[in-house]
Amino acid sequence: MGDLSINATRRAARTRWMLLAPALFILVLAASGPLLITLVYSVLTAGDYGGVEWQFSTDAWFNVFAQRDIFTDQLGWSDAHLSIFWRSVKLSLMTTLACLFFGVPKAYFIATRPKKQRELWMLLVIIPFWTNLLIRTFAIMELIRNEGTINTALLWLGVIDAPIQMLFTEFSILVGMVYVYLPLMVLPVYASMERLDFSLVEAGYDLYATRLQVLRRVIVPLVKPGVIAGSILVFVPSLGAYVTPRVMGGGNQLMLGNLIELQFGQGRNWPLGAALSITLLAIVMIALLFYVRVAGKEDIKHG
Numbered sequence: 001m002g003d004l005s006i007n008a009t010r011r012a013a014r015t016r017w018m019l020l021a022p023a024l025f026i027l028v029l030a031a032s033g034p035l036l037i038t039l040v041y042s043v044l045t046a047g048d049y050g051g052v053e054w055q056f057s058t059d060a061w062f063n064v065f066a067q068r069d070i071f072t073d074q075l076g077w078s079d080a081h082l083s084i085f086w087r088s089v090k091l092s093l094m095t096t097l098a099c100l101f102f103g104v105p106k107a108y109f110i111a112t113r114p115k116k117q118r119e120l121w122m123l124l125v126i127i128p129f130w131t132n133l134l135i136r137t138f139a140i141m142e143l144i145r146n147e148g149t150i151n152t153a154l155l156w157l158g159v160i161d162a163p164i165q166m167l168f169t170e171f172s173i174l175v176g177m178v179y180v181y182l183p184l185m186v187l188p189v190y191a192s193m194e195r196l197d198f199s200l201v202e203a204g205y206d207l208y209a210t211r212l213q214v215l216r217r218v219i220v221p222l223v224k225p226g227v228i229a230g231s232i233l234v235f236v237p238s239l240g241a242y243v244t245p246r247v248m249g250g251g252n253q254l255m256l257g258n259l260i261e262l263q264f265g266q267g268r269n270w271p272l273g274a275a276l277s278i279t280l281l282a283i284v285m286i287a288l289l290f291y292v293r294v295a296g297k298e299d300i301k302h303g
Helices: 002-041 059-065 079-111 115-130 133-144 149-157 170-194 198-206 211-239 243-249 256-264 270-301
Strands: 044-046 052-056 066-068 075-077
Touching: 002 270, 044 059, 044 270, 059 066, 059 079, 059 270, 075 079, 079 115, 079 170, 079 211, 079 256, 115 170, 133 149, 133 170, 133 243, 170 211, 170 243, 198 211, 211 270, 243 256, 256 270
Parallel strands: none
Antiparallel strands: 044 052, 066 075
């Protein structure tokens, strides 16, 4: 009887693996395959006219953070790459904080509406996803350019005498990314807010807590998983953004995605582009591991 049970378990396990095999094959082929190719390219020699030469070299990894002077052969930091790394991380963090600032109150507002109204408000949040990213970026560009809506309105009101240069700056990139990624913050925070027991909020007020104390000691701890998830969903794509920095920055304010495209395109340095891609992946993995660690602590804390 025991042997029959063991054999049945083994057959069931084999059946599950057979059913999973096509999906696993596609996952390995579509995800791990390109990643492995990129990793291999990063340790090869750059070709003269693009592509790679099949000679092992660590020059690409060396050039990610360092460079040699073409005249003195002196070793130094790659200031251009480091400034782009810093700009990418800085703008991604600022985008995340701005989305938190605007997204959490919006999610709280929607969660406190009558149930029949929530679907309408959520529809308004999701509608931008129905439009192509490039079109949304050009829409924001139309608002903040020198002859755009904002400058025209300020000139008409007499607030300014000349248009404010907002386009093709880090500010314009920040505005564009906040607009693009704000729904990614609102959705997970709203999901946490919707499950929030608002009787706890009322209990806080009954105990003479101020609005700030209720927010800090009651609401934020309970919706923290949604805030962390939303922050990751905004930070990760912001870090590798390409379209928004390219359009809003005008090619003058490069971020990591633009630098990688530049190496594979005009730079014709595929190994360096591959090394930069793996570096970007490593930064994203660190952010995800941080999220998993914090989320795991929250699960343990709340039992």
